[in-house]
Amino acid sequence: xxxxxxxxxxxxxxxxxxxxxxxxxxxxxxxxxxxxxxxxxxxxxxxxxxxxxxxxxxxxxxxxxxxxxxxxxxxxxxxxxxxxxxxxxxxxxxxxxxxxxxxxxxxxxxxxxxxxxxxxxxxxxxxxxxxxxxxxxxxxxxxxxxx
Numbered sequence: 001x002x003x004x005x006x007x008x009x010x011x012x013x014x015x016x017x018x019x020x021x022x023x024x025x026x027x028x029x030x031x032x033x034x035x036x037x038x039x040x041x042x043x044x045x046x047x048x049x050x051x052x053x054x055x056x057x058x059x060x061x062x063x064x065x066x067x068x069x070x071x072x073x074x075x076x077x078x079x080x081x082x083x084x085x086x087x088x089x090x091x092x093x094x095x096x097x098x099x100x101x102x103x104x105x106x107x108x109x110x111x112x113x114x115x116x117x118x119x120x121x122x123x124x125x126x127x128x129x130x131x132x133x134x135x136x137x138x139x140x141x142x143x144x145x146x147x
Contacts, residue, residue, distance in 0.1 A: 030054055031073050031101060037122040039111055049125070064095065076101045084113060 031052050039046045050069065052062040058074040064084065071080030077100050084095035091114050099109025099120065107122035 034125055035122045036125045037120055039120045040118045078107060
């Protein structure tokens with residue numbers, strides 16, 4: 001009877017540990033929250049702010065600029081596909097992003113939109129201190145002297 005109880009306890013611990021790891025990956029330790037994306041394009045870098053929410057099944061919802069996001073995030077891999085309108089290209093098409101969360105907490109991968117494609121990097125935005133808070137006082141500009 002003792003061996004059976006020990007076995008049941010071990011199985012319960014393993015099950016709880018596995019769900020805890022998954023919850024961390026899909027939770028705040030994953031991609032939930034705000035992100036700042038930089039997309040490399042032939043015309044130069046394009047920057048977009050995004051905000052993601054991941055449910056327990058790995059489904060991603062949120063915003064990419066003004067557009068609604070749809071996709072998945074599982075085992076550190078992000079796969080998004082959603083309708084996006086580019087005013088610059090005067091086109092509405094599917095935006096596809098495939099990336100991976102690295103050990104430093106940044107996202108990197110590839111994107112495609114209409115006939116365009118490239119790579120992206122994304123990081124969580126950093127908070128900037130309010131004016132006057134912990135900011136060094138600026139020195140007055142030196143006066144220009146006639147020569």
